Amino acid sequence: MATTFKTLLNNDVTTTRTLLHEAIPVTGTIVSGTYAADGNIKNYSHGMFQSVYDYPYLSSSANHIFDITFGYSSLSSLSSSTSTQNSKKVNIYNQMAQVLMGHDQNGNIQNFDQDGNLAAGGTKIHEAVFINVARLLTKDEIKKGSFQVTVLTGSSPLTPTDSLTISDYGATTSYKINSPAGEYGILYTSSATPGSDSGVGLLYYQAGVAVLTASVFSNAPGGTSAEWCGFGPPANYKAGTEDGIQASLTGSQISSSADGLRNRMQNLQFNNTTELNSTIYFCRANHNDFNYSSNPTYLTSSKMVVKESSTDSPVTYITTIGLYSADNELLAVAKLSEPVKKSPDTEVTFRTRLDY
Numbered sequence: 001m002a003t004t005f006k007t008l009l010n011n012d013v014t015t016t017r018t019l020l021h022e023a024i025p026v027t028g029t030i031v032s033g034t035y036a037a038d039g040n041i042k043n044y045s046h047g048m049f050q051s052v053y054d055y056p057y058l059s060s061s062a063n064h065i066f067d068i069t070f071g072y073s074s075l076s077s078l079s080s081s082t083s084t085q086n087s088k089k090v091n092i093y094n095q096m097a098q099v100l101m102g103h104d105q106n107g108n109i110q111n112f113d114q115d116g117n118l119a120a121g122g123t124k125i126h127e128a129v130f131i132n133v134a135r136l137l138t139k140d141e142i143k144k145g146s147f148q149v150t151v152l153t154g155s156s157p158l159t160p161t162d163s164l165t166i167s168d169y170g171a172t173t174s175y176k177i178n179s180p181a182g183e184y185g186i187l188y189t190s191s192a193t194p195g196s197d198s199g200v201g202l203l204y205y206q207a208g209v210a211v212l213t214a215s216v217f218s219n220a221p222g223g224t225s226a227e228w229c230g231f232g233p234p235a236n237y238k239a240g241t242e243d244g245i246q247a248s249l250t251g252s253q254i255s256s257s258a259d260g261l262r263n264r265m266q267n268l269q270f271n272n273t274t275e276l277n278s279t280i281y282f283c284r285a286n287h288n289d290f291n292y293s294s295n296p297t298y299l300t301s302s303k304m305v306v307k308e309s310s311t312d313s314p315v316t317y318i319t320t321i322g323l324y325s326a327d328n329e330l331l332a333v334a335k336l337s338e339p340v341k342k343s344p345d346t347e348v349t350f351r352t353r354l355d356y
Helices: 086-100 234-239 245-251 254-262
Strands: 013-027 041-043 050-053 064-072 127-133 148-152 163-167 184-187 201-204 209-213 265-285 316-324 330-342 348-355
Touching (some): 086 209, 245 254, 316 348
Antiparallel strands (some): 013 265, 041 050, 064 127, 148 265, 184 201
């Protein structure tokens, strides 16, 4: 415990903010596989979403990657009492919209907007695919402009030429801030389209949620806008009786639709962000400060043991810096890598950083 203290003034303390990024690649071999036989795919009795792990989810080393679910608005033409899990799909859409889009001035839940311009109205996303990435991977947020997912949109997921890459192109300078969940960007199918009315989804950076319009899977190459590409199990693809995304949303369980999406995902990648806030304390020892130690071994028989003769200047070796509260209670300790010599003819400034 120190017996002498030195007060830190305002110009002795400063703060910094550092953003650390990691590249997170999720390959299609992890996401897809053999459908229900996948040990890393977990379905739940409530049937409202499906979870993807990097290892069999019963393993102690398994890490949760993301969840997949589907939903549509009560305003959607697909909403019907005869649709499978209709109430759950409507509830999922409302829950996600309430959290990510918020309410309008009349207290109504706002639907997902294709271009993010709520004041101008515009096209709404009434049928949506939700990919909720685990906080373990996104950390504090997804880095803007780094998100990319490649999906297969043709009549068969076995045809790689039908792949489509979706990314938040240009989001570093054109992201939106009118969401209660934080900042979000528009997902596009090409780097040439940002700014036009061609968005296919929204990406919420702090929440780690990607919202894709289901219509991105609606057009098979060479087909008409009325055709919906295959979204059923592999056996159906070979038999030519595949279900479309529209039939999947109205006639299949959410877990079955999630199986179809997983087998259409070739890869997903992004950079996460860890925000590191630091307070830096400049601990200044002037020429007349801390030249005498409070350590009992500093004196022997009333003599300083570090002095060879009585005419030598006092000398100390600084090994530890303590940060104290206004009541002189020790709050933090910084250890030096090696002792630093201090005498009346030297001044030392120690830069002590506290990260949180």
